[in-house]
Amino acid sequence: MEALQGTWDGEKREVSVHAVSLTQLDNGAKIPPSGWKCSQCDLTTNLWLNLTDGSILCGRRFFDGSGGNDHAVEHYRKTGYPLAVKLGTITAEGKGDVYSYAEDDMVEDPYLAEHLKHFGINVQQLQKTEKSMVELELELNRRTGEWNTLQESGTELRPLHGPALTGLNNLGNSCYINSVVQVLFRMPDFVRRYVEGAPEIFSTFPEDPAN
Ligand SMILES: [Zn+2]
DSSP: OGGGTTEETTEEOEEOTTTTTOOOOOSOOOOOSSOOOOSSSSOOSSEEEETTTOOEEEOOBOTTSOBOOSHHHHHHHHHOOOEEEETTOOOTTSOOOEEETTTTEEEEOTTHHHHHHTTTOOGGGOOOOSOOHHHHHHHHHHHHTHHHHHHTTTOOOOOOOSTTOOSOOOOSSOHHHHHHHHHHTTOHHHIIIIIITHHHHHHHSOSSTTO
16 A cells, blocks of 8 residues: 555656646635535535635545545536645645646645645644545445456346447446457457357367466
8 A cells, every 4th residue: 555655546646737836816715624524515525625725625426426526526617726635635744635637637746735835734733534545446446346346246148239338337447448348349350259259269168278
């Protein structure tokens, strides 16, 4: 887990292009060190502090229905204020989960401590109380029981195709594999060999192909 901190999907976070010249409004917003709530709903976890106007709003809804009510991302769509930090992930060293809506990615904000100070937050007084995005992602994958879901264990599978049946569900970090699978199944040679040829493959190959 330690090795994954500061990464997103195993990728290193880049410094946001918006960090160095970020506009911060002098609107008098002051953020207490704890006890936060979404200003649009009753959620008190999964909250994001917009670094331009100091608004506190809940995060996105995940594919399985858990998560927030999308209020932070809706705020970005209305205002264009690009950066938000997840409350509860900020450490005394001034690190935290910063998301750039404009760049559509988790990013590095080298001036995070300064940006927080604008809203009266002293990072020294903060404690990490929330799961980081990496921790959440791993937890979500575990909860989904990815292996059983992928295999559709115990279900009778029916081939389906046609309008509105394109695409594969994202089971949590499986979008990359879905795209590869869909490309493979558009290749006539692949389909001939491994789909139409499947009965022959299964009937003629030894049970333990390694030996
Ligand atoms: Zn909300």
